[in-house]
Amino acid sequence: EILMTQSPATLSVSPGERATLSCRASQSVSSNVAWYQQKPGQPPRLLIYGASTRATGIPARFSGSGSGTEFTLTISSLQSEDLAVYYCQQYNVWPPGFTFGPGTKVDIK
C-alpha cells in the first residue's frame, strides 16, 4: 500500500506571500498525483492533476511540480480566500485505491 505524507501540517502565510506545500509518496507514483483544496464546510475541489496540470478554472497562482516520490504545491501569492486544507492524492497504483495524504492546513497570518 502506498502511503502519502504531507508537510507541514499547518502553514501560516501572510497575504501576497508564497506558500509551498510538500507531499511525499512511500514509493514512486510517477506523475500520478492530484491536489485538492477544501474550504471549511465545502467538498474538496480539484486543483492539480498529473502533478502539474491545473484543473479547469483554477487560478494561475496555483502550480504543482514533482515526480516519483516528491511533490510540491505552490501558491505564488496567497489570497485570503486560499484559507483551506490542501490534500495530495496518488492514483498511480489502483486497485486497491486512491490514497490521500493527511492534508496541510493553510492559515492566513
Next chain:
Amino acid sequence: QVQLVESGGGLVKPGGSLRLSCAASGFILSDHYMGWIRQAPGKGLDWVAYINHGGSTTYYADSVKGRFTVSRDNRKKSLYLQLNRLTAEDTAVYYCARPLAISGYYCGFDSWGRGTLVTVSS
C-alpha cells in the same frame, strides 16, 4: 452543470445498515466511472469505493471490503452505497464524486457532491 446530490445519511446503531444514494445530473452518468469518498469529523479524506461505467467492476478500500457495496442505475441517473455492519469508525460525511478522465485515464475527482453525514452511535 454537473450536479451530484447525496442522500440517505443519518443516525444508525453499531451493527446496523444504511443505503446512501447519489443523484447525478448535468452529464451522462453512463459515460463515467464514479466513486465514494468519506471524511470523518475533523479528519482527512478517505477513499471508499469505485465503480466502472456499467457497474460490472467495483473496487473497495480494505477497511470497508465485505461490508460496503457500491452499485449504480444509469437509467435512474443514480449511484448507491450500501453500508452494512457499521461501526463507530464509519462515522463520516460520505461524498460521491465523478472522476476526471483524460484519454480514458483517471486524473482525480473533479466533481463532488456536498455529502451526507452518517453517524454510527448507540
